[in-house]
Amino acid sequence: xYALAQRASGRIxxxxxxxxxxxxxxxxxxxxxxxxxxxxPKPTEHNLRRHGRVIAALWRxxxxxxxxxxxxxxxxxxxxxxxxxxxxxxxxxxLRSVRNRAQMTVRILPGSGTRDxxxxxxxxxxxxxxxxxxxxxxxxxxxLHARVADAERARDVPGFAPFRHAVKTWVRAxxxxxxxxxxxxxxxxxxxxxxxxxxxLERAAGDxxxxxxxxxxxxxxxxxxxx
Amino acid sequence: MASRRHAKSPAERILDSxxxxxxxxxxxxxxxxVVLSGDVTLALADVDLVYARLSVLLCAxxxxxxxxxxxxxxxxxxxxxxxxxxxxA
Numbered sequence: 001x002y003a004l005a006q007r008a009s010g011r012i013x014x015x016x017x018x019x020x021x022x023x024x025x026x027x028x029x030x031x032x033x034x035x036x037x038x039x040x041p042k043p044t045e046h047n048l049r050r051h052g053r054v055i056a057a058l059w060r061x062x063x064x065x066x067x068x069x070x071x072x073x074x075x076x077x078x079x080x081x082x083x084x085x086x087x088x089x090x091x092x093x094x095l096r097s098v099r100n101r102a103q104m105t106v107r108i109l110p111g112s113g114t115r116d117x118x119x120x121x122x123x124x125x126x127x128x129x130x131x132x133x134x135x136x137x138x139x140x141x142x143x144l145h146a147r148v149a150d151a152e153r154a155r156d157v158p159g160f161a162p163f164r165h166a167v168k169t170w171v172r173a174x175x176x177x178x179x180x181x182x183x184x185x186x187x188x189x190x191x192x193x194x195x196x197x198x199x200x201l202e203r204a205a206g207d208x209x210x211x212x213x214x215x216x217x218x219x220x221x222x223x224x225x226x227x
Numbered sequence: 228m229a230s231r232r233h234a235k236s237p238a239e240r241i242l243d244s245x246x247x248x249x250x251x252x253x254x255x256x257x258x259x260x261v262v263l264s265g266d267v268t269l270a271l272a273d274v275d276l277v278y279a280r281l282s283v284l285l286c287a288x289x290x291x292x293x294x295x296x297x298x299x300x301x302x303x304x305x306x307x308x309x310x311x312x313x314x315x316a
Contacts (some may be wrong), residue, residue, distance in 0.1 A: 004240060048256045064300055069260035105251060120280050184254075215251050221259035 001053055001072045001080065003033045006064040006095050010042075014057050017041045017050045017063065027081050028088045030095070033058055059219040064099035066091070067219045092226045095098075102191045102217030106201070108157060109211040110182040144154050157183040159210050164167055166204035170197045175222045186222035 003226045006029070012022045016035035022029040041047045048070060053065045074080045084091065085170065160183070164171070173188040189197050194217040201214055 001261075001263065029244060032248060042256060045252075048252050051256050052252045067255070069258075069262055070256040074263060080263075105254075107250075122298055212271075215248070218251070218272045221255040224259065224261050 001032055001034050001068045001074065002051075003058050003068055004066045004084065004091055004095070005031050005033060005058070005062045006092075006099070007031060007062060008059075010057070011062075014054060016054055016099055022054075025077055025080065027038070027084045030084060030091055032080055032084055032086060034077075037073075038071055052135055057220050064095040065219060066094060066098065066224050067221050074190075077114060079214050094223075097173070097225075098188065098220040098223050100191050101188045101220060101223075102194060103220045103222055104187045104189055104194060104197055104214065104216035105218065105222075106185040106187065107213040107215075108160060108185070109213065154178075157185060160185065163204050163210070165199050166200045173223055188220060188223050189217070191217065205225075 002022065005024070012024060012033065014022050016022050018035070018037045018041055022035045022038055024033055024035055041051075052069050055065075059065045059067070074083065075202070077134040115157070155174070157176060164174075164185075167187065167189075170193045171187045172190070175186040176187075177184045188196070194200040198214050201212070205212065
């Protein structure tokens, strides 16, 4: 499976990683874009890039699309219908949240005043948090406060606040990942606003000592909700 | 006075390279995106006994294995030891 969409609009006319023709399978209000292969392609650089091009081509054709992770597969359409059908409500909500929006990726590089910030390795975004086991003695409000504090710490990227402010006009959602000395911020922005978003970041960078890499617009890979 | 160049960390070497687009491709394709999961209820004599949530997940290993480096080496050693024992048998 390559993606889930609100409407893949008729004949797709795009081929998949293995050259297979793609088709849309309607499951309720959602369409799954699939291709039939004899074996899952290996995650080589060539196949990963090709996967990216297929997803990008599909994304350009539909206002709302959730990319599938490389290698996502099922045995047959019946299994796909069972799984997607069981999650239709969540998926429709997720599709609405990414409709007409694109992902911009910002990587804060080492040497940006963040080397000793103790970024460390953190859990996934709060929606998939697994960083702490809640104290069984801590219940109700105090537990929830602790989870909120965890989520805020996970979002904190030293030195990035001014840049977040500079692009807040376009940011509809944010995800933050921190690994070692690199922090990655994913922003969901309106399609067509990528150039203005990038220009605002560059203006804010100015003489600041923050080194960052900005890429995009991408399909909204990082804004797929966990189930 | 010439300043000493500091040794680049692995992150710096990757992010300073020309092909940082590959980083985005790998990040998007292998650690993001929809993952399909299936739910299975195992029953015996029409009695639902076990509910299992199955996930087909392909991703960078350290996303699901927080102590991947340590665990990977231990698993690797275990597998090799098991293989040697199997051959001897």
